[in-house]
Amino acid sequence: MSSMFSDLGLHEAILLLPEITMLSGIVALILIPNLGDATMRIPLTRIRVPVLIGGTRFDFTSNPRLPNHVTNAVLFLAFFYAALLLNPTNLSEYSLEGGPGIGNLLVVDEFSRVFTLLFTSALLLASMATATRMPAMHDVTIPQESDSPETADSKVMALIDNRRQVDFHILLLTTGLGMSLMAMANNLFMLFVCLELASLSSYILVAFHKEVDVGGEAGMKYFIVGSVVSAVGIYGMSLLYLWNGNLDMADLAASWSAMEGIDPLAGIGVGLMIVAFAFKVGAAPFHLAVPDAYSGSSSPIAGVLATASKAMGFVALIRLLVIVTMPSSGQAVWMLAIALIAVVTMTWGNLAALTSDNPKRILAYSSVAHAGYMLAAMAAIGSGLADASTTSMILTAVVFHLLVLVLFKLGAFLVLSMLEAEGRGHRMEDLHGLAVRDPAIAVSMFVFMLSLAGVPPLSGFLSKLLMINGIVSVSAGTGPASATSVLSWAQGVDPVFWLAVAIVLNSALSLFYYLRIGLVMFFETPESDSPLKSSPSLEWPLSLRSVIMICATLTLLFGIGPMSESLLDLVSSAVDSLLSS
Amino acid sequence: MIDDPLSVITLVPLFMGLALIVLPRFLPKSSAEGLMRVSRNISMGIALAVAAITTLLFLGEWGSIDWTDITQGGYVLQNEAVNLIPSIGVTWKVGADALSFPMIWLTAILIPISMLVEWDAKRGHLFFPLLLIMEGALLGVFVALDLFVFYVFWEMTLIPMFLLILLWGGEDRRYAAMKFFIYTFTASVFMLIGILVMYFHTEAIAGLGSLSGHHFDLVAMTAQENLIPSEGLRHFVWILLLIGFATKMPSVPVHTWLPDAHVQAPTAGSMLLAGVMLKMGAYGFLRISVTVFPESTLVFVPLLIVLGMVSLVYGAWVCMGQTNLKRMVAYSSVSHMGLIFLGIATMQPLGIAGALFMMFAHGIISPLLFAVAGAFKHHYHTLEIGSMRGIAHHSPWLAAHMMLGWMASLGLPLLAGFVAEITILIAFWMTYGWLVLLPALTLIITAVYYLNSMQRTIFESNDPEKGILPESLQGEEPSDLSWHENAGMLTLAALTALFGIMPFIFWDMMSDWSSGFVVDTMIEAMQAQEWFP
Known part of the structure; x- marks a missing residue:
């Protein structure tokens, strides 16, 4: 164990730049809000040296939104570094001769860096949205003895609220750090x-x-x-x-x-x-x-x-x-279990979402259903019928799906977050007439729903098509070619094929609740006519509203055209880097 | 000149329409208002330019194409395929042939006409750009030779039409828009599943589908020998596709969205809905189902005849009981769409060409009917047929257009509808003999309901001085058509007469294409199945 970190040098530091950024972000979050104008007098002199910790806080350090800004900046930097490291030439330049490993616990390759991108972008979006959600007040003072109990209480609450900002953002960063390291773990213990x-x-x-x-x-x-x-x-x-x-x-x-x-x-x-x-x-x-x-x-x-x-x-x-x-040939032991879990998961998720009336619950169950789709694709790998290129394609589809989910699943949650900011968002009625109140947000939400349902040309379709394609291409060839009727062909085909059918049927089923969310936004009368608070949430250029619209645009752009192709290339080389190691 | 006119006429209206809607939100207020004021004129300008380009293409002034020489499988004006998503084999590939070109021309002509008819629409800064988006989406359906792109445009047509009904519709617009959306969207999901099954059977071609090993290229799918080997699966896919196409056409029993959508839609929306959107169903059916799966089509000919007959007879029968003008015209559309199925079911070059001509002729007649109905609503504030008498006295222009439209729709010789009906009936007689009596007799029902309402609304008058005016006018004197309504309807009327007197303008290329289609694609399948009607 002692040798594990002995060879940590500049190269490893560069390879781990996103994690180091997040780590220093955590330290910064602990330190910066405590900075003040405290000074220390050097004994026996009249010279006062600023010690920074303690005293009255500066204007910028007492800003309760500061942790949010720091977190945004840190996550953006981490995202940026991870994107830089994704370039294979950059990776290999800083890798040790023995490979991209660090110690024998971590391995920095394109695969793990793609996931760092995913984690940091998801957390960045969440952190941006949080700015308007967590109550915080400027210019809160410490309660005085002359205050009435109510005033004192409210002051204390405001102080606690401000304090909570720091806690929340530190937790966001530790989540990011844990996830990012976990993607690189090369050892089950480290992974856990x-x-x-x-x-x-x-x-x-x-x-x-x-x-x-x-x-x-x-x-x-x-x-x-x-x-x-x-x-x-x-x-x-x-x-x-x-x-x-x-x-x-x-x-x-x-x-x-x-x-x-x-x-x-x-x-x-x-x-x-x-x-x-x-x-x-x-x-x-x-x-x-x-x-x-x-x-x-x-x-x-x-x-x-x-x-x-x-x-x-x-x-x-x-x-x-x-x-x-995964055995080198033949069916994996876990195949049947995963296939079963997949079918149960997607069906259960969709049925539960159909009967739910809370948009957040619907999205939660839809998330369960999507896990089912991806598990079905994994089961196709385990069937042992997939050759190396098909395995790589299926994994590409799964990773691509996870990546674009950040855009349209998290985007949908951000829309709900805007509703929550005005104390709603837990009932279907809260979405009623959103198109009247804020057309751009309603259109974005509609795009997210269609993409979740897998409607072309959105990115949700591309990833789902690739997963189905993977399952079909490993299994369809097993059906007897001589079969004249569907029934005799269906009897001969490998059971894996039915996973594809299950995905298609479940997607058709899921359309009902996705469209329901879409339609109530356009058809029902809103409970209040006031426009949605297009809060100038962050005191920097991107408001939550434009972030949502960017998500919607990217949902389309990653579904068709050159951007989708380059993302697919990226994912597919990342998957190859995983499989070749 | 432009190398790739089809892409231009598809994408320019689409993006210009989007830009006209989105831009004012980002511009400073004064220039945004300026842009909104001229967006109607810009939209009209673009629509006219597209119409001009399409007409020039047809006349051979541009690219000098011999339209009669296109056989099935051969496309003109094809572009160099552009890769959209190479990993799953999606390309931007466009082309036209005798099946799609009349539809392309029809769309290009109808958009400016419908803009003209609703020149005074409220919220014009949204209305006219939406029509432009509609034009791009519709043209996209007709020019796309890639099933993915085809499907995307197919769905995209829903959105502007849905918004047209929702934002400019009548009292029940929410219900109608929702029904329209749910029906057509659900049906197209079936179609998508069918397309996906076809997709998974394609063989890899170089450079396409680098990740999936399949492609969406329709031309290559058609060329691939025996695309789906299993006969049962082939039939299954054919049925899935039929559900999508028949709902759009619409055919009984999935037609019920149409009357509601028509009654609630604004005039321009109705015109495009009846004129072009319904034809998407027939077009897709011929382009994909019949072309790629001729064997299954032969097997399901009885189904086609039943669907066609039921739509024809039921549509006409229901028309007789309608008191709402738009609803009556909508059901007459269902009836005429039934004839298209019958024309295809003959499996004769004559019948298929008749079906093609029906698509085109109905595409200029029904917009005229809906323009008339819309104007009627506009000037008389009602759509009830029995509520007024003698409009010929009050609004002679309106009455004249109404007469001409109804005459054309019931198939008066020398008007466009007659050519289509007579050829389909002849071909049907050639194939099925005396079974032709049923569709032929239905034409009498058509005559009954049109002549009946004609008598009741246009002519009959209890008081020769005034006629009876509907109560909704509240004693005011109705006005006649405004100049822009009249101009639009006159153009449509002129086209109806033109293609009635000189059907050969499009007929030649249609019949050549149909003969080539039957000889190249169907004969082999017919012989294999020993199919002789």
């Missing part, structure tokens, strides 16, 4: 530690939302279920450790492929870890805390859970299923 760092932060973020009564309850429920599931996962990991003696993924993969039959220790260990990760992606039947957590937390945080947190679960699943336990 980072996963827990991100998860624990996100439990608190869910409970942070005290605007509604259920916020605390949601956080508590999410925390309890999450920690139980983590315990299950850690138990599974300990079994794997018992079996193999270490948790290095390459070593585990080698032992797994050398294993004859299935060692019970290894099999149970992997099964328990799948449970832990399936909770993270929100797959049925481990998804039951998901709708409560989403609807209890503030919308930006729900958006982070639905995109970044889900992506984190999928990184873990991809590493565990495709890298560690």
